[in-house]
Amino acid sequence: MRVAHSLYGRLLAWLALPLLSLGALLLLQAGWQAKATADRAHDRLLDAASLAIAEQVQWQDGRLWLDLPPAALEMLAGDAEERVFYSLVDQQGRHITGNAELPAHPGADAESGDTLLYRDLEWQGLALRQGVRRSRLEDWRNRERFEVRVAHTREGRDALRQALLRGNLAGILGMGALAVASLLLAVRAALKPLTRLRHAIRARDPRTLVPLELSLPRELAELREALNELLVRMRRVRANQERFIGDASHQLRTPLAGISARAELALRDTDPEAWRDALTTIQATSERTARLAMQLLSLTRLDNPEYQATHRPLDLNACVRRAVRDHWTSCRQAGVDLGAECAEGEVAVNGTEWQLEEALANLIDNARRYGARRITLATLRSPPRLVVEDDGPGIAPERRLLALRPFHRGRDDGEGSGLGLAIVDGIARTHRARLTLDAGAEGGGLRVELRFAEPSP
Incomplete structure (x- = not known):
């Protein structure tokens, strides 16, 4: 039997469908969490780098001045060798210093406090993650505002995201394999009573119609009771058939025995008139017997449940x-x-x-x-x-x-x-x-x- 047409295959299909859907949702969630974790980790590096740069900004000779420590940018350049960009901008939006003139954040304004705003952007053909910090000088004589813009490419983020996803994927695949194995064992165990019922039916003598006595779960117990009810009806039908055959045999045996006896008596007699009387009696009995046989055939055909007359x-x-x-x-x-x-x-x-x-x-x-x-x-x-x-x-x-x-x-x-x-x-x-x-x-x-x-x- 093909699996597609078996109860075992159907149960597996119906149970595997929600399992596969759940697995797909887990994979999507794992991908989303890996991306969010990687972004969160590298955003903290952006925060630390922009804060380190902002702390080095001073007012000197009537203008903003920055002595950039190498560690401020080194922390953003990891093993993936990302490209790091920074820019210092005064409160009028003029570029003061930096290795690139990074664009402003559309959500930043003059009233923003010492906060860091993040965004993803495409800049000069590069996919960047940018952090913009709005700050001010700490000198009590000059509180001028400025803006530190830091950005780096996404190689490190993508590498961390893929590493996290691979770790989650291994766990999900392991749980999926365990769930599939458990599903196969559960379906096989659930269908074992049905197998016992099939073996019990196959092992029965086809001539016996006694009820099935087999301990089964409730759903299969209903099937067993339905089979037992069918066996009861079959016993009743067989009893009726045996009674009908017995009655039919008796009805046919009587006239046939009469014909034989009448013919035997006529053969012992030498009178032609006796022969004629015997033939007349035999003819009448034969007609009744033929009529009885035709009626028996008609009744048998009408009682056949598989016979369907065409109206x-x-x-x-x-x-x-x-x-x-x-x-x-x-x-x-x-x-x-x-x-x-x-x-x-x-x-x-x-x-x-x-x-x-x-x-x-x-x-x-x-x-x-x-x-x-x-x-x-x-x-x-x-x-x-x-x-x-x-x-x-x-x-x-x-x-x-x-x-x-x-x-x-x-x-x-x-x-x-x-x-x-x-x-x-x-x-x-x-x-x-x-x-x-x-x-x-x-x-x-x-x-x-x-x-x-x-x-x-």
């Missing part, structure tokens, strides 16, 4: 007319009056034609076998309904629900298989129709109604 628009009136035409001869030979009362126009539903014809065939056959002398097929509108009504003995109200079970027969006279109404019920469920069993219009007989939903436009 299409159809007319219930057309289904009723075809059913009357197909069963007219057999009903007439049995002395049964078969008729139809169709609604005007078209009664449209979404359904499967052969299933509705199978339902009508079973209802007609049930009514004829149980003694009805009149069978009426009808259709109604709003909502669409299909009705089969007869004047037979009917079904008692307390036994109508039992009549929908397979192999349940209203009487034990050898007629019928007890599958007709079960098949009709299955067809109604596949059409999402409501099946109701009631007494006939005059209080006798049986009225079977299938109520369909209105077809979607």
